[in-house]
Amino acid sequence: MVKYIQKTLSLLWILSLSIVVLNCGKSDNSSESKKNVRKIKITMIAKSSKNPVFLSAKQGAEQAAKALSKKHSKFDVIIDWKTPPNENENAQVDSIRKAVTEGTDAILISCSDGPILTETINQTVADGIPVMTFDSDLPESKRFAFYGANDMEVGATLMDKIAELIGKKGQIAILGGNQDAPNLQNRVAGVRKTSGNYPDIQIVGEYYHAETTEDAAAKVLQVNAENPQLTGWVMVGGWPFFDDKLMDKIEPGKYQIVVVDALPEQLPYLEKEIIQMCLGQPLFKWGEVSVQQIIDYIAFEKEIEPIKNMQLIQVTTANLGGWARQLRAWGFEGLTKHYLTM
Secondary structure: OHHHHHHHHHHHHHHHHHHHHHHHHHHHHHHHHHHOOEEEEEEEEOOOOOOHHHHHHHHHHHHHHHHHHHHOOOEEEEEEEOOOOOOOHHHHHHHHHHHHHHOOOEEEEOOOOOHHHHHHHHHHHHOOOOEEEEOOOOOOOOOOEEEEOOHHHHHHHHHHHHHHHOOOOEEEEEEEEOOOOHHHHHHHHHHHHHHOOOOOEEEEEEEEOOOOHHHHHHHHHHHHHHOOOEEEEEEOOOHHHOOOOOOOOOOOOOOEEEEEOOOOOOHHHHHOOOOOEEEEOOHHHHHHHHHHHHHHHHOOOOOOOOEEEOOOEEEOOOOHHHHHHHHHHOOOOOOOHHHHOO
């Protein structure tokens, strides 16, 4: 009996020792595996964290980072969001410098201004950190790639559409946002250039403002009051309609209005025909596509197209439902339920 017990204890001891050895091996392998994972930090600097278009881009970037980390087990891709609350080129410069000081592998930026950011981007690239732009480009800088709309074409599309809506005659105004933003300057230039095709349309002015809903809405109401003969608006951004404050201040159909962007907050204006056409940007893809390109560039050393243009979609009451479902698929919330069943 004693021998049986001793034999049993010996077997148990051997089994325990085996388990310990196996566990130690697993721990070592796990530690070794973690050591081989390359952390890639991408600093993302949009124009304004209060602007919902950039929050969608952030979500796209974060989703792409997770997907790439899962697909490539040797990478751990992290999005470092360093966007100022309000649009300010000096704040963007500070964000770039802070990212460089803290350590980053790449910078993804939507540029608020030209000269000051060009100098900072060029210095960052000279320091060995690649920079990619999205939404608003600085082609004269040393960024390696840009992803976004062809803004001259955007302006041309807006002008052609407003001309169609007002019967190719009448007075229109242009809402321009930040006067120093390169992408918005190009959109306005596209409107102006294409307006030459419509001699009976008069542009009463270009109106710029801080890119907040309050400032944009106030500018629209001011211009409407000052121009009683106004028949239409071309808005190179959708800022006035990012909340419901103008819903009872603009009579449906009084003005023909075309705008860039088609966010959930804008869709009720479209449904009530206060807006006649939204030029929808796949905002989610700003982040998704750009992060994929950065990883291809810095991790796989692939050759990247210097310019990749994003295609915009005309959204009207005719395809409002389909667009709403697309927004939901991109992670947008706050969509009115009946839009999703249209």
